[in-house]
Amino acid sequence: MTPRSLLKGLSLAALTWACVAGSGASAQTTGPLHVPSPDWRDQVIYFVMTDRFEDGDPSNNNQGKGEFDPAQRGRFSGGDLKGVEKRLDYIQGLGATSVWVTPPVENQWLDPATGYGGYHGYWASNLKAIDRHLGSLKDYQSLSRALHGKGMYLIQDIVLNHTGNFFNYGSEFDPKDPTKGYVPYPNSVPMAAPTQYPFSLNDPRRKADREAGIYHWTPDIKNLSERDQELNYQLSGLDDLNTENPVVKRALRDSYAHWIKEAGVDGFRVDTIFYVPPELMTDFMYSKDPKAPGIAEIARRTGRENFHVFGEGFGMDRRFEDKVARRLNNYMVGPQGEARSPGMINFPLYGTATDVFARGRPPAELAYRIENMMALHQRAHLMPTFLDNHDVDRFLSGGTETGLRQNLLMMMTLPGIPVIYYGTEQGFTVQRAAMFANGWGSGGRDHFDTTSPLYRYIASLTKLRRENRVLSRGTPKVLAGEAAGAGALVYLMQDGGETLLVAMNTADHPVLLDNLEIGQGPGTVLQPLFAMDGKAPLLVVGQNKRLTTELGAQTGAVWRVTKAPPLSLKAAASGLRLDPLPSGPITEPTLMVRGQAGPGEMVKLVLDGNLGDAQAIQADATGRWQAKISTAAFVDETITHRVTAYSAKSGQATEAGTFKVRPSWSLRNDITDPAGDDTGPPGSAYAYPTDPSFEPPTMDFQGVRVSTAGGAVKLELDMGAISQVWGPQNGFDHLSLTGFIQLPGQSDTGARVMPNQRGDLPDGMHWHYRFRAHGWTNALFSHVGASAAQEGTKTGPAPSISVDKEAKRITLIFPSSSFGDQADLTGAKLYLTTWDYDAAYRALEPTAGAYIFGGAKSSSDPKIMDAIGPFSIGAAPSE
Template identity: 55%
Template sequence: MRNISVRLTRPLLAALASACIAACGSSDDTNQLALNVPSPQWQDQIVYFILTDRFNDGDPSNDNQGAGEYDPANNAKYSGGDIRGIQQKIAYIQGLGATAIWLTPPVANEWWDPLVNYGGYHGYWAADFGHVDKHMGSLDDYRNLSSALHKTGMYLIQDIVVNHTGDFFYYNGAWDARNPALYWARNTASVPVTAPSQAPFNMDDPTDPAQQAAAIYHWTPDISDFNDENQLLNYQLYGLDDLNTENPVVRQALRQSYGYWIDTVGVDAFRIDTAFYVPQAFFSDFMYSSDPAAPGIRQVAQSNGKTSFLAFGEGFATDAPYQDTNSLKIESYMADSNGADILPAMLNYPLYGTLGDVLIQQHPTAELAYRIQNMMQVFKRPYLMPTFLDNHDVDRFLADGTMAGLQQGLLLIMTLPGIPVIYYGTEQAFTEQRGAMFAGGYASGGRDHFDPTAPLYRFIAELTSLRKANKVFSRGAAMILDQNSAGPGAFAYKMTYQSTVAIVAINTSDTDALTRTFATGLPRGTLLENRALAGASAGPLIVDADGTVTASLPPRSAFVWITLR
């Protein structure tokens, strides 16, 4: 299955994959693998996001492929983490309370790009969308990880790319839209290949008239103006070769490539990289195509018993305070102008941006109140939108923020609508964006970082336990109770689901202790038990005759109270 032809049907793809597994000799009896498990209720899940190369090295024999791409001392090169390494740490991840893992793309990549002096250890520079990268392991390894997760009640989210391949060509000094062969140049020192190895993506040379006519790529230079919609959708993102996703041949090949991972590995969900650089219409086709040779992802998933397959896109854009321009753009990738579904969800970047403004930059807490109310109004499915404090594309929260602010942020994403995502290493107080968890990896300090007794690990485990035990946090309606429009200070909201009510309150001020009164709408004498806290201690709340409760909020404290059942 090295090359996937656009003429291969899904049944033939599955047969070839089975033949490959049989020939290679699976380390686990195929009939005993738990791959096709039903979809979970995604709004109730908690995700642990792993940059595979930097997480755990389960098979040192695949670290160095001998092409100069491996050097754990260099952030630009491979460190050695792999799929087996993830499987070896399932108990550690499950102990944190995560119910699903999201791993970076495991597909065969461009290992080193001399044009930018950086490597594809992260997985986003594909050379073959249908093959496991040698650094990551084998197809067997991936299937065994999927099965091991499923057998422990967890789920597998694969990061995918549809916008581009790796950086295999460029335009040298100029560009002529009328003649894309002019000034085109091959990246001849790319490692390990100088062109994609998978059809039809290997047709990337416009100096060949047949390949130019096939129009698998947009023959364009790099984006120079990110405010130009044409450039955004059709030019190269930082040198990465831009696929012509309007081309039916490209669309079919991408559906086949990613349907393969559901059929063969049992992947439960996709995270879709750089969604903003692809037209919304592509995703309607990707998800819902009725092509019998390469059906849409939703149909492929359903045929494997996954009736609620989650696909969430990355729209890397935040909103200014009290604005929602980018929120509306994000929503346009989840539903079209007629209200028809496109992608089930998108990453909640606007909430991420406001959390950083309020918890790190000390903006008024009223900005967070606005963002929460706005996301519940603008987004069709806010409960399915992953929420997060940081990831591999931005600075770690602790690079600029405080431990108290991080604890407040964790408490907020665990009690608000959306699917909480914990970036690997947060539980060990990482400040290095892509540092390694294992001793031999980049910026590890020469030691492993899988400590279940670490304070943040225990704190997160308490929060995940609270969320999983109380559906009010994953399914409840949010109502703002308190906010400060002048600066840092009090912020509180109520979550209600069926007969359960929870009150969440924080104080973002570093200096001022506050006493605040909240209108709960609950009967007099109702007892709300304190179930989580950070930065202070607190007892229960008892509702007064007027339906209010009064709480003391020390500086940088955070609390959760919930009605007893």
């Protein structure tokens, strides 16, 4: 079969698999309640937020307490367990083999302290009852049987750390006296306290409750860096369980054993696991208590020898660091090798992959992450991987569809259990929008389209993984990861005698993959299995036992190393050579590169793999050649740059020469901003949201310094305060920075509207680029397609972000490629604003609420707490 027909066959097979799903309800296939555990390495999980997925029984939607309102993000929308069962064919057609549902247990429906609803399931009031909005135990059993009848499995989200928000503590909190400062919430809907013993013992003013010690009688977490607060204080007002108490431990084991025995659950995902001691997982899984054994034993009694449990340790590592990854590992394996949770969700891989595929960060960072996870984790294959979930912004809110497809390809070709969050396959950009027409954010239509491009693409990837077990059971070996910017990521997947090659290019230009050592002899053939763009060439290992080839812009492909007899290769003429480069860092704006080739031979000088900008050079009559390369745009002195001479005719490439650059930053602006003016536009009196986690002046600019190095820009923002109370990935929370850039000499082009901030730029300014950065998102947009409701066209790379909490400083560095590789940004205009963001810019009303800004005089008031500018980037200082 030819490469083209092989790829065509894959696409047709994937289409056939997808068509099994149809477009209607699932065919009912009843299976047993209890089934043996699968090999979890081979599973693909589909994660649904049950309330937002499908409404299978409208009669349970409205329980008459004001909790149901599909027009509001924070209220119940109507999805339920029958709805999930109704759409199992749709889920299976995607290639998913397991369904993970958010906690189905009885919940607090409305939190009187915030006005927000518990539609998501994480605010429990009874761990052994089904919430009425979602159905009944019978409905849950029916879903379980239906899944098992299709050869699929059920995973339930569980919470060990907390219940709902039924009490808190005020300013009078005294750790020695839990009655002081205690504030109950009798108006909680539909109950004032948990209904299940012993969690109902939640009032320390009662002696029996106080002595039972079921809760940590504590206020909200203020500082996540303090381990005592993380373990023992309330997360966002949720009542923190005393998980050191044997009574609590037994109640948790007993409660969740109930769902294995009565509903046939096959696995658990554990919420907020960093907020409980890691030792709890050993007790939860393996306790020998005869009255309430560990979960592993309960599952074994139902025939599940490998009941899977994986925890949510929310946190992302900085580039080339593994602090969070080591924390994850501590929840899987104790210091003496003792077993804890079988798996943990791979948040560090998620964070780095998002940086690379959505924000244009160098793939070398992802190469490090892959190597680190395999070296650090004994059970990396059992760690779920993801790119979207209910607690982070959707990939497509800041990334492109091409980046999403590459991220999916990576996820499906690396160890770990891929998790598809509902709606990713339909191109969702909103975190918790509904899939069904009557739910919140659905746009008034269903979204179960099995013909959508992303649905079919994911189906083709799950088929690739299913038919090539080396992808789910093998070990990766990284071959290349571009360090200087967007570019190539290449790795092998190996298992026994099976080897696949995976290559992706995140850049918008073609790249050179030079001298890849794939461990095969000359003439070995690599046959294409999959290509994002539907085509990939046959590859052949060269005479030097290395593979050199070209890879197109923003694409990805998979090849199989065949066992066919090697091809006979014509001996290539030798002589292509690169002279040694300087050993020290380059401080000049150019670097002279010299080398040797055949007399009169045409070669390409390739810098950092970029074939699109490669210089074409002809050697002289003696074979000598030379060329200058510009280093002015390089701003990271830690990066090792690579330069290679390449002959497209022969397919040969020299060994890469390497160098580093020491950039020279030039201070252009140093602007101070008044303290205490974080009250909205002039003449306004905006107020921060009232939730205690908002502590002014986190949105107050104090000043900005602007420096440039060629076309690169560094912004150093001095703030009134830096909040990290929610452990943000980017180092700051309770603040969203939005900035607008007008390119020099282009004042009559671009856009004036400030998307979603209700207003236009002041002083007639136009913008060509706009960035939006907050705790978990960092996105860059061009003005193309921008409107009052549309952010513009996603572009990149987004800036790198660093935070100095003590100095109250946030630093953003934009490489020159962020702004179209401008040679000089003198005269460019900037306008910087602050607000807060959670899937959207937070609401602004006349009166402030828990998560609502106050002080609005009209519905058109702009969402700007503080601003600097517009101002122009100053001229470079004279030499």
